[in-house]
Amino acid sequence: MRVAVIGCGAVGSLFAANLAQLDDVEVWAYDLWQPHVDAINEHGLRLSGAGEVVGRLRATTDAAELPRCDFGIVATKSMHTSSALEATAHAFAGGAVCSVQNGAGNEELIAEHVREVIRGTTFPAGHIVEPGHVGWDTKGDTHIGPFERSPAPMDKVRALADACTRGGMPTHALEDARGAQWRKLIFNAASNAIASLTGRTHGQVAEPPTRELAWAVMAEGRAVADAQGITLDMSPEELFDHAARKDVAYGHKPSMLQDVEAGRETEIDFLNGAIAAFGERHGVDAPLNRALTQLVKGRV
Amino acid sequence: MAIERVCVVGAGVIGSLYAAHLARCVEVSVLTRREDHARALAAEGLRISGKSDFTASVYATAEPAELPEFDLGIVATKATQLEEAASSLAGRSAAATLMTIQNGLGAEEIVRRQGDWPLVSAVTFMSGVRHGDTHVEYELDTETWLGAYAGTTGYERAREIEALLVGSGLRARSFPDLRPAQWSKLIFNATVNAVSALTDLPHVSQFAARDGLTDLGHLVFDLVAEGKAVAAAAGVELHEDPWEMNVHAVRRGETLAAEGHYAHVPSMLEDVRAGRPTEVDFITGALVREAARHGVSVPLHTAMYRLVKARECA
Numbered sequence: 001m002r003v004a005v006i007g008c009g010a011v012g013s014l015f016a017a018n019l020a021q022l023d024d025v026e027v028w029a030y031d032l033w034q035p036h037v038d039a040i041n042e043h044g045l046r047l048s049g050a051g052e053v054v055g056r057l058r059a060t061t062d063a064a065e066l067p068r069c070d071f072g073i074v075a076t077k078s079m080h081t082s083s084a085l086e087a088t089a090h091a092f093a094g095g096a097v098c099s100v101q102n103g104a105g106n107e108e109l110i111a112e113h114v115r116e117v118i119r120g121t122t123f124p125a126g127h128i129v130e131p132g133h134v135g136w137d138t139k140g141d142t143h144i145g146p147f148e149r150s151p152a153p154m155d156k157v158r159a160l161a162d163a164c165t166r167g168g169m170p171t172h173a174l175e176d177a178r179g180a181q182w183r184k185l186i187f188n189a190a191s192n193a194i195a196s197l198t199g200r201t202h203g204q205v206a207e208p209p210t211r212e213l214a215w216a217v218m219a220e221g222r223a224v225a226d227a228q229g230i231t232l233d234m235s236p237e238e239l240f241d242h243a244a245r246k247d248v249a250y251g252h253k254p255s256m257l258q259d260v261e262a263g264r265e266t267e268i269d270f271l272n273g274a275i276a277a278f279g280e281r282h283g284v285d286a287p288l289n290r291a292l293t294q295l296v297k298g299r300v
Numbered sequence: 301m302a303i304e305r306v307c308v309v310g311a312g313v314i315g316s317l318y319a320a321h322l323a324r325c326v327e328v329s330v331l332t333r334r335e336d337h338a339r340a341l342a343a344e345g346l347r348i349s350g351k352s353d354f355t356a357s358v359y360a361t362a363e364p365a366e367l368p369e370f371d372l373g374i375v376a377t378k379a380t381q382l383e384e385a386a387s388s389l390a391g392r393s394a395a396a397t398l399m400t401i402q403n404g405l406g407a408e409e410i411v412r413r414q415g416d417w418p419l420v421s422a423v424t425f426m427s428g429v430r431h432g433d434t435h436v437e438y439e440l441d442t443e444t445w446l447g448a449y450a451g452t453t454g455y456e457r458a459r460e461i462e463a464l465l466v467g468s469g470l471r472a473r474s475f476p477d478l479r480p481a482q483w484s485k486l487i488f489n490a491t492v493n494a495v496s497a498l499t500d501l502p503h504v505s506q507f508a509a510r511d512g513l514t515d516l517g518h519l520v521f522d523l524v525a526e527g528k529a530v531a532a533a534a535g536v537e538l539h540e541d542p543w544e545m546n547v548h549a550v551r552r553g554e555t556l557a558a559e560g561h562y563a564h565v566p567s568m569l570e571d572v573r574a575g576r577p578t579e580v581d582f583i584t585g586a587l588v589r590e591a592a593r594h595g596v597s598v599p600l601h602t603a604m605y606r607l608v609k610a611r612e613c614a
Contacts, residue, residue, distance in 0.1 A: 197498050197607050199614035209609040216599070273514060287522070291600055294519040295607075298499035298506055 001163060004028040004069045004091055006084050007076030008036065008045075008059065010126035011100060013134040015073050017045040018167040020055030025163055027057035028066055030088055037061050039132025049126070049136040051168065063087035071160050072097035073120075074110060078270035081109045089113035096152035098144055098160060102255075103270030104185050104278060107147040116152035118160065120144040121181040124169065141170050143233075145177030178225075179233040186221035187236040189271040190214040191243075192256035193292040196266065197299070199257065202243055203250025213288070214240065220286040221275050227282035260299060268296040301395065303464050305329070307370035309385045311337060311346075311360070313428040314401060315376030316436040320346040321468040323356035329368050330360040331388065333381075338362045340433040350428065350438035352469060364388040372461065373398040375411060378567075379582035382407055386414040393417075397457055399446065403489055403567070404582030405482070405590065408449045418453035420461060421478045422446035423485040426470070427564060440552075440564070443471040445485075445539075447478030480539035487527030488542040490584040491520055492549075493568035494604040497578060497611065502563035508550045519600070520546060526598045527587060533594035572611055580608040 001024060005016040008031040020027040029045070031037055040059040047053040060066065069091045076084045078101050085097075098118035099106040111117045123140030144161055146152050154175065161173035174180070194205045194214055205214055218236050225232060243249045259266045272289040279286040308319040309331045319330050323346070330346075332338045341360035348354055361367060370393050377385040379402040389398070399420040400407035408419050425442035444465060447458050458474035465472035475481055492503055495516065501507075510517035524543045531538055553563050571578040584605045591598040 194607065194610070198610035200610055204610070204614070209606040213603050213606045216603070269514075287600060288603055290514075291519050291522070291603060293514050294516050295495070295498050297514050298495070298501055298516040 001071065001159070002026045002028070002067065002069045003071045003073060003160075003163070004030060004066055004088070006030050006072055006074045006088055006097075007080065008040070009075060009077075010128055010134050011122060011124065012073070012075030013045055014047065014124050014126055014136060015075065015100065015164065015169060016057055017047045017053045017055030017134070018051075018169050019163060020045070020057045020167075021053065022163060022167050025167070027055065028069065029057055029059040030061075030063060030066060030084070031059065032061055033131070034061055035131040036128075039130075043132055046133045047126070047136045048129070048133070050124075050139045051136050053136075053168070063091075066091035068094065070095045071156075072114070074099045074101060074106065076101065077265075078103055078106055078267045079265055081106050082112070085110055085113040096156045096160070098152075100142060101270070102188060102267050104181060104274040105270050108149070111147060111150035115150060116156065117147035117150045118144050118152045118157055119147045119177045119181060121177065121184050122169075123184075141172060143172050143174055143177050143180035145174040178228070178230045182221070182225040182230050183232045183234050183236050183239070185271065185274065186218050186225065186232070187239050187243075188254075189221060189275055189289060189292075190217040190236075191240065192254040193217070193268065193272050193289075193296055195254040196256040196260045197292070197295055201250060202252045202254055203246070206240055206244035217272070217288050217292065220279070220284075220289050224275050224279040224282065224284050224286055227284045228278065256296070260296070266296055268293050272296070301371055303371045303460060305368065305370045305372075306464075307331065307367055307373045307393070307396075309373060309375045309389065310377035310381070311341065311433075312376065312378065313430050313436055314424060314426060315374070316346055316430075317348065317426055317428055317438055317470070318374050318376060318465075319358050320348045320354070320356040320436070321352065321470050322464070323358050324354070325464065325468045327368075328356075328358045329370065330358050331364060331367055331385075332360055332362050335362040337433045344434045347435040348438050349431075349435065351441040352438050364392070367392065369393050370396050372396060372464075373417070375400050375402070375407070377402075379403055379407060379579045380577055382410050386411045390414045397453060397461070399461065400449075401444070402582065403485075403493075403579050405486055405586035406582060418457065419449035420446050420453060420458055421449045421482060423478070423482050425485070441471060443473050445473050445475060445478060445481040447475040447481075449478075475539075479536050483531045483534075483536045484538045484540045484542055484545065486583065486587060487524060487531065487538070488545045490527060490587045490601060490604075491523040491542065492546060493566045493578075494580065494584050494601075494608050495520060495523070496566040497568040497572045497580075497608050498604070500569065500573075502565045502569070503549060503553055504557075504563050505550050505554060508547045523600050523604070526591075526596075526601055530587060530591045530594060530596045530598060533596045534590055568608070572608075577612055578608060580605060580612070584608065
């Protein structure tokens, strides 16, 4: 099996390095950061922290170098999905492409370039230490399933889940992966947008004066999920409270707050913006998510 | 009673603009918070640049007991410091008229708790930039709107104050009933200040942009709509449509920017940037409380209120 990881940042690197442990999987990585690509080709891709791994793989900044692949795993920031797929789609003419990105709306963009698409949601997280070296902060599960409008066959979904799991990234193949995705989306949208506007950590967002607001924002997300017939696999509110515990992630600065502080573009269109947009498509108003989207977009 | 002696409480931007202009026509005393501020004003006078250009001499003190008698008191502190300012006037110049110019709603009740002075409510759209204790740049020479508060005095008094302000070179307009104007400004302020404080944007053209689906102007428009519903439920017919006020202010800002001036930074954003408490309790908070009193749902203003409160303590 040949797999190309598209966007080899922190999350992409976790998949790439772990999959590269398997004898029956050939791993490629496509990323635009030249020093990272050079380091991977010279010394391998190193993970440290929650697991110590060195993966041997081929990395490139040139999409034309990618051979035909059985699978793609897309791990770019959501605002780069379209450009990344435009460049790499040729490698997946006979393959299936799975998103493990944040939020909702990426599968729709992938399906504009690739026929067999897999919806995915991943929990593990990391950070770049230096070119070729990624810190593995959190282990966790990944849920994948066929993207309804342009699905990959279920046996391919299972094959990819099996490879990821054997490589050290526990992955569940589901007929309907929307429940996992929307649970994470609803949680993330509330935590990230409120944190980025107020400068507060996840744990502080879960406290007054923003606690009720966070819950109201999640309630809108639930209504939009309901309207699509999505059954959440877990309660986003419980996850919110769990993550807010002092011994879990009270002091964690959600990534959108980090983006805003660094003056970077945010993924707001794929989080609160996606909830508002999917809501509109299904006749559910989500005024708070819309307002948060407009505020965050105004900020940067 | 003719107005010959004016006391200005608080020498921030707005207080300084009133004090300096009025000192050209009548006797003006200024009550400051800091003693060194009062000493600097006494020594150097108060310089105004920008729309006006002069230096006025004023009597200044940080000690309420040293204030001379006055006929008109202008309470020009931030809403957050109003209670302290009003209490420092307790028992003084009982016959004087006091004028409140704080943002939002509720200033008159706070002053009322400290004495039975006749009250005039005012809102001002003037703005300026503070360049030090004794120098304020007069930025926007827009009107002060005023009217008698709840029968404590009459329209005649408001007209006298209007004449005094206009005579001193400021722009002013009196109303038989200020509430329509006060509410127009409340809704405008609750919207523009909170959006600005959260986006870190000065009051710029994005506030009126509604072309794209996620343009900020949609939120501004929706916040104004919530505010108008509260005004309607409170039986207040607005003097001006706050959305139109927003569009006008943005256009005026564009003209100023084209002339090389900085875009106007609303006070709530200034406060957030400086790490100070904001006036959100008196502005957005006042609107949310009025909404609750009249049974109107204002989810967007409620969200903005919570976000600004959270940003204050971050």
